[in-house]
Amino acid sequence: MLVSAELADVLSAIVQRLRTPDGSVPLVVSYDIREKIWNPPMPLLFQRGIGNERRGFTPSAIRKLLINALAATALTDANGNTLTFQAHDFRRIFVTDAIMNGLPPHIAQIICGHKTIDTTMGYKSVYPAETIEAHRAFIARRRATRPSEEYRTPTDDEWDSFLAHFEKRKVSVGTCARAFGSPCVHEHACVRCSLLRPDPAQRTRLEEIRENLEARIIEAKCEGWLGEVEGLQISYSGVKDKLAQIDAALQRQPGPTNLGMPSFTSFAG
Numbered sequence: 001m002l003v004s005a006e007l008a009d010v011l012s013a014i015v016q017r018l019r020t021p022d023g024s025v026p027l028v029v030s031y032d033i034r035e036k037i038w039n040p041p042m043p044l045l046f047q048r049g050i051g052n053e054r055r056g057f058t059p060s061a062i063r064k065l066l067i068n069a070l071a072a073t074a075l076t077d078a079n080g081n082t083l084t085f086q087a088h089d090f091r092r093i094f095v096t097d098a099i100m101n102g103l104p105p106h107i108a109q110i111i112c113g114h115k116t117i118d119t120t121m122g123y124k125s126v127y128p129a130e131t132i133e134a135h136r137a138f139i140a141r142r143r144a145t146r147p148s149e150e151y152r153t154p155t156d157d158e159w160d161s162f163l164a165h166f167e168k169r170k171v172s173v174g175t176c177a178r179a180f181g182s183p184c185v186h187e188h189a190c191v192r193c194s195l196l197r198p199d200p201a202q203r204t205r206l207e208e209i210r211e212n213l214e215a216r217i218i219e220a221k222c223e224g225w226l227g228e229v230e231g232l233q234i235s236y237s238g239v240k241d242k243l244a245q246i247d248a249a250l251q252r253q254p255g256p257t258n259l260g261m262p263s264f265t266s267f268a269g
Contacts, residue, residue, distance in 0.1 A: 004097065014045050030056035062087055095123040102138025173205055173242070176200040191238040197241040200250060210239045 018025045027041035046057040057065075066085055075083045095108050109120040171190050175197045180193045191209065198206065213236040220228040 011045070018043075020044070026054050028054045028056050031058075041212075059087065092123045095120060096252065100134050102134055102141070104135060158185065171196065173202040189235060189238075191235055191242055193238075196242065198246050200246050203243065203246050205245070206239055206243055210236065210243070213239060 028047045046054045116134035217232045
């Protein structure tokens with residue numbers, strides 16, 4: 001998290017104030033006024049003790065504290081009016097400060113929980129050109145501190161391995177020929193799929209899966225789980241088929257061909 005030293009000092013002071021003797025922050029429940037539900041216990045930063053229990057501050061209580069704090073500072077805007085803030089304004093301040101200090105906008109989008117990056121960019125009070133320049137400066141500083149060998153030219157084997165991730169879909173026991181972006185009708189139960197090309201090096205793994213399925217089928221039959229038995233038997237047949245494919249491929253591996261010794265035939269003149 002890219003935060004200023006002042007904000008880090010404030011957050012640290014709040015956490016230290018909340019810590020119990022064992023060093024933990026108390027877990028308190030809070031009510032979500034929009035979803036109309038009680039949230040599970042969480043280590044809220046804005047909490048207080050009421051009687052023998054601790055509760056989180058309500059949004060209205062936070063707004064009142066914010067108004068009182070601004071009134072005590074006597075800060076005014078350019079027109080001389082007293083400054084007013086909503087709690088939501090601090091999201092804009094955070095996004096602006098973070099992006100201007102090099103945080104990539106798409107990371108800020110994830111932190112804020114926005115569905116689109118356009119919403120995030122609307123939160124910041126800077127121009128796109130300033131964002132780009134700030135991010136470039138951040139990348140330059142990061143590269144200056146990283147080992148130079150990380151930026152070397154990749155070898156042919158490394159490049160081929162990199163391209164293979166785009167040309168082939170790697171799975172745990174082989175390669176899936178399903179097109180990128182297409183749904184998997186087997187819900188990723190790869191051993192059932194005819195598009196799986198098993199890797200001979202994963203034969204041991206497939207044998208373990210077969211043995212596990214055999215044990216699960218026996219258990220399901222004993223417990224009377226008929227629906228479970230049917231699904232397990234489909235996977236079991238798929239594993240046996242993949243093992244047969246590996247055996248057939250190994251038998252087809254090219255080897256030396258014995259052409260025999262040549263013979264000569266003499267013809268009488």
